[in-house]
Amino acid sequence: MQHIRQIGTEQSRRDARWSAARTLTDCDAYMAIEAQRMGAHGFLFLQRPEHSVRGPSWMRGATTSVAEHYRYARKIMGITDEDQLYA
Numbered sequence: 812m813q814h815i816r817q818i819g820t821e822q823s824r825r826d827a828r829w830s831a832a833r834t835l836t837d838c839d840a841y842m843a844i845e846a847q848r849m850g851a852h853g854f855l856f857l858q859r860p861e862h863s864v865r866g867p868s869w870m871r872g873a874t875t876s877v878a879e880h881y882r883y884a885r886k887i888m889g890i891t892d893e894d895q896l897y898a
Contacts, residue, residue, distance in 0.1 A: 829841055839887050839888075842883075842884075842887055843884045843887040843888050844884075846880045846881070846883045846884035846887070847880070847881065847884045849880045850877050850878075850880035850881045850884065853873070853876065853877030853880060854877055856873075856877075857870070857873055857874065857877065
């Protein structure tokens, strides 16, 4: 039904990208995109008002987890800190 009405959800677009992967390079690109997307969602999650009452140790752990998503994406893409102007 979804393909008949041309409705594309975020999940269906991700599924299509994954299904289109034919080589390891395609898989790496997909994983890098997903890691960056999850990192972006994580930063938005941390900015929610209900997290302002959590302790500093929780915030350090959550921030580290989000930063690891970006680190993993950079590792897959072969980007070093020297390659980034803002690093």
